[in-house]
Amino acid sequence: MFRCGTIAIVGRPNMGKSTLLNALVGQKISITSRKAQTTRHRILGIQTREQAQFVFIDTPGFQTRLVSTLNKALNRAVTTTLQDVNVVCFIIEAGYFGEDDAKVLRLLPDDLPVILVLNKLDLFANRSESPEERDRSLLEFMAKMGQPWSELGGRPEQSETAFAEIVPMSGKNPHDVQRLLDILEEYLPEGEARYDPETLTDRSERFLAAEILREKIFRFTGEELPYTSTVVIDQFKMDGRMRRIAATILVDRDSHKAMIIGEKGERLKKISTEARLDMEKLFDGKVFLETWVKVKRGWADDRAELRAQGLE
Ligand SMILES: Nc1nc2c(ncn2[C@@H]2O[C@H](COP(=O)(O)OP(=O)(O)OP(=O)(O)O)[C@@H](O)[C@H]2O)c(=O)[nH]1
Ligand SMILES: [Mg+2]
Structure with a gap:
């Protein structure tokens, strides 16, 4: 059986979405930087494995502060992407979930599997005093994020919805990236590959x-x-x-x-x-x-x- 599906990568600016996309695809196709609002266009990244083809969509970081025509266009790129995918990967920084993240949460569909990625785990580990303390606070954070979305600042009607998976990881760790691919593979629908296995992106x-x-x-x-x-x-x-x-x-x-x-x-x-x-x-x-x-x-x-x- 072969699986093929599209996965949206969403989250607020600077969470490491494009870094993760590049790691998932294995080539640098989406630009990254320390500054927020690096990505301006939605871009497809394609990874083909023996049993599955993943079509990832990197999106601009969701803007909640400045309101300009550019920002509106960026946010529209996020909301239209969400209408047409099989799985959503929501990227936050491990250990932190704030109002700007909740704003993204409220946009997410209730009828698709949403995988929560607790990214930049390396930074989280650096902030901890000991490995034991790190594990304890990570588990606490994961338990909090496992609640229904309405408890996390989601919409009231999202009280029956929770994340399909919660994955602590670093987009810069190749082992973590392979594990995320393994997890995502299970959520892809059955279907034929849509792109040639050599194809990495839809962009010219x-x-x-x-x-x-x-x-x-x-x-x-x-x-x-x-x-x-x-x-x-x-x-x-x-x-x-x-x-x-x-x-x-x-x-x-x-x-x-x-x-x-x-x-x-x-x-x-x-x-x-x-x-x-x-x-x-x-x-x-x-x-x-x-x-x-x-x-x-x-x-x-x-x-x-x-x-x-x-x-x-
Ligand atoms: N320490 C650490 N830094 C990371 C990790 N992933 C990404 N970064 C850094 O985070 C910064 C932002 O990365 P991007 O991939 O450009 O973030 P983005 O979410 O695509 O940002 P926008 O396109 O602006 O929304 C860069 O400086 C990356 O090097 C990680 O796992 N650990
Ligand atoms: Mg980006």
Whole structure:
């Protein structure tokens, strides 16, 4: 018997959703960073085992604070994803369940298996004074999370619903990741594979190239900049076995442009080099990358611009 199904990965920002997706798929297809709100698009990651094909959907972290057109589009990506999957993986940080998590809980369907992942277990263990204390407080936390959802801040009608499984783990631990796959496999419906076993994602190389560049902006610039910049690929073509890619980084203000370019162009050079190296690894071939920076005011609140980037 073969199983195949879709699994949504949801949770508030910065819980390690994309790191987990990449580990589950075995390739870095979704960008990650220390900063919240890294993921902007829903992205499929596919893992095929002997007896099962898992189609994971990484989603943007659910936003509960700022209300902008961009944030609304991000949240819509989460709610529409939830309507069309077989299983939900809800990611929280081990040891903590707050109001922002409860807001995500209230969105979850009552009629699908929902697996609760207590992620970043390594950090939880570091905070404990001893292994015994760690085990005791972890068990306590698991017991709390095992209650009906209405007790955890869910909707009143969720009083009959509880998590199908509670899995303490770290997305950075390969052994834990394999165990999560084992658990998820049991919840997939019977069915034929929908993708070729070699396929890892539904996204084009062009899309992945833009994302990799965006990740480097996240990594090499300050707090505010990542949220007010975006990447547009102007050209992507094969030249023999080499990919020729031209990209524009759109920013909101002149000062942001200067921040990305850096002193004597040093920062932009660093961003471009790191992006090129990641692209070469993912595409398994040489890349020639050219990057420009352009100021375009108010793009994050411009519906037409968001639509053009597939965010609407
Ligand atoms: N210590 C530890 N850090 C982790 C673990 N998983 C992810 N992280 C870190 O957590 C941060 C956020 O990871 P992401 O995978 O980008 O988180 P996300 O939930 O996709 O974030 P958004 O896309 O912004 O919603 C990164 O710095 C990761 O390296 C883990 O198991 N342990
Ligand atoms: Mg993410």
